[in-house]
Amino acid sequence: MTRAIPATPFVWAAAVALLVVAAVYPIAKVVAEALTRGGSAGLGNFAVALGDERNVLALRHSLEVALSSTAIATAIGAFLAWLVARTDLPWRRFFRTAFVLPFLIPPFVGAIAWLYILGPVGYLNRLWMTVTGSSEPFFVVYGYAGIVLVLVLHDIPLVYLTVLGGLERMNPELEEAAQISGSGNWRVMRTITLPLMVPVLLAAAVLTFTSDIAEFGIPAILGFSQGYFVLPVKIYEQIARGFAADSIGLAAALAVVLMSTGALALLVQRWLLRGDRAQRYVVISGKSMQPNCVRLGTARWWLFALCLTLVLATTVMPVAAVALTSLIRSVGLSPAPENWSLRHFETVLTGLPAATRGIRNSLVLAVSAATIVAVLGALIAYLIVRTRLRGRALLDVSASLPYAIPGTVFALGVILAWLRPFPGVAFTLYNTLWIILIAYVGRYMIFGVRPTAASLAQVHTSLEEAARVSGAGWLRTFRDIVLPLVLPGIFAAWFLVFIPTLRELTVSILLWSAGNETIGVMVFNLQESGQEGPGAALALVMIGLLVVANYAARWLSRGRVGY
Amino acid sequence: MRLVLALGAALTILATACGGAQAPGAAAPAVATGAVQTATAVSGQFTLYTSVPQNIVSRIEESLKKRHPDLRMTIFRAGTGEVVAKLAAEQKAGAIQADVVWVAEPSAYEEFKKQELLLKFAPKDADKLSAELKDADGFYYAGRLINTVIIYNTQLVKTPPTGWRDLTKPEFKGKIGLPTPAASGAAVAFVGALSKSSDFGYGYLAELKANGAVQVQNNTEANTKVAKGELMVASTLDYMIRDLKTQGSPVDIVWPKEGAIFTPSPVGIVKTSKNVEASKAFVDYLLSQQGQQDMVEVGSFLPVRDDVAPPKGAPKLSEIKRFPLDWKDITARTEEIKKNFADIFGR
Secondary structure, eight states, X not given: OOOOOOOOHHHHHHHHHHHIIIIIXXXXXXXXXXXXXXXXXXXXXXXXXXXXXXXXXXXXXXXXXXXXXXXXXXXXHHHHXXXXXXXXXXXXXXXXXXXXXXXXXXXXXXXXXXXXXXXXXXXXXXXXXXXXXXXXXXXXXXXXXXXXXXXXXXXXXXXXXXXXXXXXXXXXXXXXXXXXXXXXXXXXXXXXXXXXXXXXXXXXXXXHXXXXXXXXXXXXXXXXXXXXOOHHHHHHHHHHTOOSTTHHHHHHHXXXXXXXXXXXXXXXXXXXXXXXXXXXXXXXXXXXXXXXXXXXXXXXXXXXXXXXXXXXIIIIHHHHHHHHHHHBSSTTSOSSGGGBOSHHHHIIIIIOHHHHHHHHHHHHXXXXXXXXXXXXXXXXXXXXXXXXXXXXXXXXXXXHHHHHSOHHHHHHHHHHHHSSXXXXXXXXXXXXXXXXXXXXXXXXXXXXXXXXXXXXXXXXXXXXXXXXXXTOOHHHXXXXXXXXXXXXXXXXXXXXHHHHHHTOXXXXXXXXXXXXXXXXXXXXXXXXXXXXXXXXXXXXXXXXXXXXXXXXXXXXXXXXXXX | OHHHHHXXXXXXXHHHHXXXXXXXXXXXXXXXXXXXXXXXXXXXXXXXXXXXXXXXXXXXXXXXXXXXXXXXXEEEEOOHHHHHHHHHHHHHHTOOOOSEEEOSOHHHHHHXXXXXXXXXXXXXXXXXXXXXXXXXXXXXXXXXXXXXXEEEETTTOSSOOOSGGGGXXXXXXXXXXXXXXXXXXXXHHHHHHHHHSTTSHHHHHHHHHHTTOEEESSHHHHHHXXXXXXXXXXXXXXXXXXXXXXHTOSEEEEOOTTOXXXXXXXXEEETTOSXXXXXXXXXHHHHSHHHXXXXXXXXXXXXXXXXXXXOTTOOOGGGOOBOOOOHHHHHHHHHHHHHHHHHHHOO
C-alpha cells in the first residue's frame, strides 16, 4: 500500500491548472464553437456543415481511406512482427530495427517522396514507360489508391511495434504444445497464435485507424488533383481559405464529427473485448520466455526478399527520391548527373529567409516544448502515481486527450482559445510563436507523463519516506530521491516530444504566421506552390535533423529511446 | 514551479532574440541608375502579406535590404485565397498583423475597400503609373504586371496551341492544368474573364473538363507539372514561364490569340497599420524606377512604368493583346466563380 505523501499544494495546483489550460480548454472551445451559431446555442452548424454534400463526401473518403489502410497495414504489420519474433527469417536482427525506420520520415514528406516516385511522371513510372514502351504510367499515386498506399507504408511500423510487443510478452507454451501434438506451422499460427493475439491486433488497428483518419499531410498532397478530399483537409480549407462569417463554426462542427469517428473506434474495440470475452485472452499476460522458432523452410528466402524489398520501398526509396529531386538544377530536366547542382540547398540554407527561420523556429519550439512537457509531465506523473488526490485518474485522461484527437481539431481549439483569450482586451497570441509552443505543449503532454509515471511506479515509496523521516523537506526529497530515480523517464519524455515536434505539420500549418514558420510548414508550402527543388532540399535537411536527433537519443540513452 | 518560471524567462529571451536576429545584411552601395532614386533614411519594420511566389519574394527581400538597409520586412506568403482569408480572420479578431498587402489581382482590393481595410495614400511616383494601373480613389497601386497565358512542355508538344480555344483539342487530352480560383487570385481573374465572354462562358470550362483537364493548387504547381511532363499545357502566369525557361526547364510561353488576362497586381497599405512610414517607404521603393528595375530582374515581372524596359523576351505593354475583363464585375462574382469552378472540377 502506497502511503500518500503530502506535497506543496501550490506546485500541484499550478501544474494541474497548466494542464487544464493547455490540454482541456482548447478542446472544450471547439465543442462550444460547434454548438454556437449566430450567437445562440444549437445544432445549426452541424445542420449546415453536413447539409453540404461535399462535406459528407469528405467524411466518406476519410472513412474509406482510414478503414482500407488500417486493414492492410494491420495484416502486413502483424505478419512482419510474427516473422521477426517467431521464425528463422534471415537477418532478423537487421529487420527488427529496419522495419521501424520509416518512423523517421514524416508522413507528409513520405507523400511528397511518393509523388516523385509514382507521380504520373515519377521516377518509377518513367522507368516503366521506358522499359515497356507503354505510354501509360504503371500506377499513379494520386487519389484513393495513392493515399492508402502511403498511409499503409507509414502505418506498418506502428502495427509492427505493437504486435511485436504482444508476441514477446505471450506465453509460447501453447504454441509449443500444439506443435508437439503434430500441428503444422500455419495451423499453429491460425489456431493458436492469431486468436491469442486478437486484443493486441485490435489495439494496433484502433491506433492505426485513429491516426489515419486524422492524417492531414498525405491526403492533402495526394488528393487534390483528383478532387479527393478528406475531413481534416476540409477543416483546414474552412479555416485557411474560408472567409464566410460562419466558416470557423462550420470547421468546428466538422472537427467534432471527425473527433467522434475516433471515439467510435475506441468504443467498438471495447465492445468487441467486452465482459467474459476478455477472459479468453488472459494467457497473453504470461511471463516472458524464449519463444519457439518456426522453420519457414523453402519460404524462408522469398520472404527474406520480400522483407528486403519492403525496407527498400519504405525507407531507402523515398529518401533517395527526395535526394535526387533536390539535386536537379531546374524542374523538368532529366535526373542525369549532368543536370545536378547544389543550388537548391544554397537557396534553402542562405537565400530563403523563411526556410532558415523555419529551421531555427522548429529547433527552438522542439527544445522548448520538450523541456516544458518533460518537467510538467513529471509533476503530473508524480501526482498520479504518488498521491491520493481525488480525481487523479482524470489527470491522465486530460493529458492524453490532445494527442488522442486529430491534430487539426486540437489546432482549431488552440486558435479559438488564444485568438482573444481575455474578453474585452486587445491581446492575442495568434500570429506569434507562442501559440505554436502552447499547442505543442498541450498536444504532446501525454509523452511527458507516461514515461515518468512508468519510472516512478518502479520505485518504492520507502526511499522517500526514509528521507522524510530523516527530516528532509518535500522539495529536498523530490530533488535528492525522486528526481535521480525518474531521470531516465524524464529524459525519454524529452526525446519523445522533441522528435515529433521537430517534424510536426498538422498543428503548425494552422498556427504559423509571418516570421513564425516551422520547417514542416515550409516544406509543405514549397511543395504546394510547386517549388520542387527547394522543397526537396529542405525536406532532406529535415530528415537529416531527425536522423541526427534520433541517433543522439539512442546513444545517450544506450538504446532505450529512439528507433 | 521556479523551474517553470525560469524556463519561461529563458524562452522569452530566446523568442526576442529570434525576432531581432534578422541581421540587416551588408549595406551595399545604393547605386541609383535613375535620377529619381534616392535612398531615403526611413527605418523600421513592416509585415507584407503576399501571393508573390516564395522564391521571388525572397529575392525582393534581398533587393530591399540592398536599397534600404534600415527597412526590415517580415513576409507571410500564401495563395491569394489564403491571404484574404487570413486577413478576414485577423480583422474579426481585431488584430491585423499585415501592414502591406500585395496579392495577384484588383478584385480582392475592391472587396478590401468595401470593408474599409485599406489606407488611402499617394506614393511618391504615383503619377508615373497610367490610370488603369492605380485605384482612382487612391487605395491601391499596381506593383507589377502579370498576365495569364499558356505554358507548354517543349518536349511533348509538337504544335503549340495558339490560344485558349486550342486547349479543347484532343491532342492535349488529359494533359491540361488549371489553377483553382479557391487558392489563386490570378485564376479568379482567368475564370472570371472567360466565363463572362460570350465565346467561352462556363461551358468552355466544362469542355476542358471533358478533355481531361485537372485542377492544380496554383500557377507554380501548374508550371512544375508541365515542366516535368505530367501535363502538356496549362494556364499560368507569364513571368513564371520566363523564369523557368531561363533556368533551363523545357517549357515555353504562348500569348493566346484571344488575349492574355492582363492583370495589374496591386499593393495597398492596411488602415490599422502601426508601421505606416516603413510601409509607405516600401511602396515608394516598389514603384520607383529602381524598384521596378529590380522587379524586372528578380521576378521577370512586366514593369508598371514606361521608363523601365520589360524583361528580355517579354512584350511591351502596348504589344499585349488583352482579353476583355471588368474588375468590378469580378469582385461581384468572386464567390460564383469559385463555386462554379469547384462544381466542374470537384472540391
